[in-house]
Amino acid sequence: MVENFHRGAAVVVDRNGEIVAAYGNINRPIYPRSAIKPLQAMVFAQSGAMRRFNLSHQHLALACASHSGQDVHVNAVRRWLVQVGLNESALKCGAHEARHDETRRSMIQQGQEASALHNNCSGKHAGMITVAVHNDHPIESYTARSHPVQQRVLKTLSELTNEPVEDRPAGLDGCGIPVVGISLEGIALGFARIANGQFDSNSRRDAADKIRTAMKQFPLLVGGDDRFCTLIPGLTSRKVLVKAGAQGVYAGMTVNSNRLGFALKIDDGSGLAAEVAMGWLITKYANLSDEEILSLKPWFEPSLRTIAKKPAGVILPYFR
Numbered sequence: 001m002v003e004n005f006h007r008g009a010a011v012v013v014d015r016n017g018e019i020v021a022a023y024g025n026i027n028r029p030i031y032p033r034s035a036i037k038p039l040q041a042m043v044f045a046q047s048g049a050m051r052r053f054n055l056s057h058q059h060l061a062l063a064c065a066s067h068s069g070q071d072v073h074v075n076a077v078r079r080w081l082v083q084v085g086l087n088e089s090a091l092k093c094g095a096h097e098a099r100h101d102e103t104r105r106s107m108i109q110q111g112q113e114a115s116a117l118h119n120n121c122s123g124k125h126a127g128m129i130t131v132a133v134h135n136d137h138p139i140e141s142y143t144a145r146s147h148p149v150q151q152r153v154l155k156t157l158s159e160l161t162n163e164p165v166e167d168r169p170a171g172l173d174g175c176g177i178p179v180v181g182i183s184l185e186g187i188a189l190g191f192a193r194i195a196n197g198q199f200d201s202n203s204r205r206d207a208a209d210k211i212r213t214a215m216k217q218f219p220l221l222v223g224g225d226d227r228f229c230t231l232i233p234g235l236t237s238r239k240v241l242v243k244a245g246a247q248g249v250y251a252g253m254t255v256n257s258n259r260l261g262f263a264l265k266i267d268d269g270s271g272l273a274a275e276v277a278m279g280w281l282i283t284k285y286a287n288l289s290d291e292e293i294l295s296l297k298p299w300f301e302p303s304l305r306t307i308a309k310k311p312a313g314v315i316l317p318y319f320r
Contacts, residue, residue, distance in 0.1 A: 003313070006273030008248065010264035010319075012285050013188040015196040017162070020260060020285060022185075023319050029168050029181025030265045034066045035245030036182070037124050038211050039160050039190045043152050044127035045207035049134035053083050060210055061218035062123030066244055068224025069098025069118035076221065077122045084133050091116035092143045093125045093175040100224050121175035123221075128153070128177075145170070145178040154180060160193055161186030174246060184263040187251050192261030195253035212255050215241045228275050228299065232282070235295045240286050242278060244271070250278040258287040272315070276300050280317035 009024025019026075041063040049055065059080055067073040081087055097114045098104045107114065116122055125142075131149050132142045141147050145154075158165045161182055169181035193199070197208040215222055216238045223229035223244075232242050232252075242252035248266030253259065262281055266273045279300030283293045304313040 006248075006266050006268055006270045008264060008266035008273070008277065009184055010262070010277060010281060011184045011188045012281065013185065013192045013261045013263075015192055015198065015259050017189050017192070019185070021281075026184040026263075029183055030249065031169075031171055031173075031179045031247070032182055032187050032251065032263075033173060033179065033245030033247055033249050034121065034124075035243050035249040035251040035263070036157065036187060036190070037066070038064045038194060038215065038241075038243055038251075039157055039187075040124065040153050040177075041127055041211060042160070042194070042204070042207050043149070043156050044131055045210045046203045047131045047134055049084075049130045050210075052134055053130065055080065055083065055130070057210060057214040058218050058221060059123075059127070060214035061221040063127030064211065064215055064243065065123045065222045066120040066229070067123060067221065068100035068103070068227060069114070069120065070100045070103050070224050073123070073221065073224070074098075074115075074117045077117050077126050080123075080126050081129070084130050086129065086133070086139070088115055088117050090129055090139055091119070091122055091125050093119040093121045093177075095119060119175060121173075121177070124177070125175065143176045143178075150178050154178070157182065157190070160190035162189060184265060187263035188261040190261065191251050191253040191263065192259065195255055195259040195261060212241070212253075216255065228278075232296075232299075236282065236286065236288055236292050239288065239292075240282050242282075244274070246271075248274040250274045252278065252282070254286045256287060258285075260285060272302070276302065276315050276317050277319075280319070 011022045011026040012020040044063050095114045095116050098118045128149050137148045163186040165180045171179050173179045194208045197205045199205045219230040219233045239256040247269035251263045302315050
């Protein structure tokens with residue numbers, strides 16, 4: 001018996017913006033949440049701030065990240081802020097407990113409180129703060145929709161997705177950064193463009209190259225131990241890069257000879273269902289080997305088990 005149905009939509013787009021595959025309504029605007037951090041990070045990668053403050057691909061990976069709050073993430077963001085002359089008090093993302101179980105338990109045992117550095121979006125915020133410092137913009141108000149950095153981010157999103165974001169539904173992401181409604185087709189197009197690096201601007205081509213390199217070389221910084229976004233590059237021989245977002249959103253790109261953009265949304269917001277759907281899309285469209293596809297099976301056909309670890313069922317992808 002099927003217990004639950006998690007319905008949604010997904011699209012795959014090629015380097016020319018042509019639709020390779022589409023399932024469900026790919027044109028209605030959704031809030032893409034953290035799935036579009038690599039698109040937002042294009043502003044940081046293009047700004048010249050990396051060169052000025054001697055920042056590396058590791059920092060760019062953190063700007064793309066929804067990290068688990070492990071020491072490797074927290075310490076890197078802390079050092080990053082020091083490099084631009086600030087500290088964690090500059091972060092406006094708020095504090096939440098580390099997503100990494102072992103780290104969270106250790107902090108509780110030691111009586112340590114989580115800070116904004118543990119917020120999974122602290123790297124994205126550090127990137128935006130760095131752009132503000134580089135351009136002599138106000139720091140305190142960097143999350144405001146009217147701030148020059150956020151205006152540049154929204155303009156970049158519009159250019160990458162071919163969608164006029166100024167007339168789309170506007171809201172706030174969980175970390176306080178302005179969000180805007182974008183279609184799955186537009187999101188996938190933005191990722192396909194970064195995958196291919198086909199831009200008229202040399203600085204934008206260079207920024208896309210940096211983002212691909214950062215996500216390929218430092219997947220642990222993009223997610224964390226045992227996280228989908230961290231494991232997928234390794235399981236696919238660095239052919240596929242993916243990015244999770246809250247509320248059942250996923251996006252990604254293939255960076256081998258078959259350079260495509262992916263985007264999907266599960267209507268009920270199930271993150272587990274989104275991983276199953278994304279895993280299936282990757283196996284079907286990423287031009288993987290049989291061995292690589294087999295390694296992904298625990299993700300696109302995960303087993304359900306009882307508390308005592310006995311098999312109880314399976315989650316299966318089903319695409320009409």
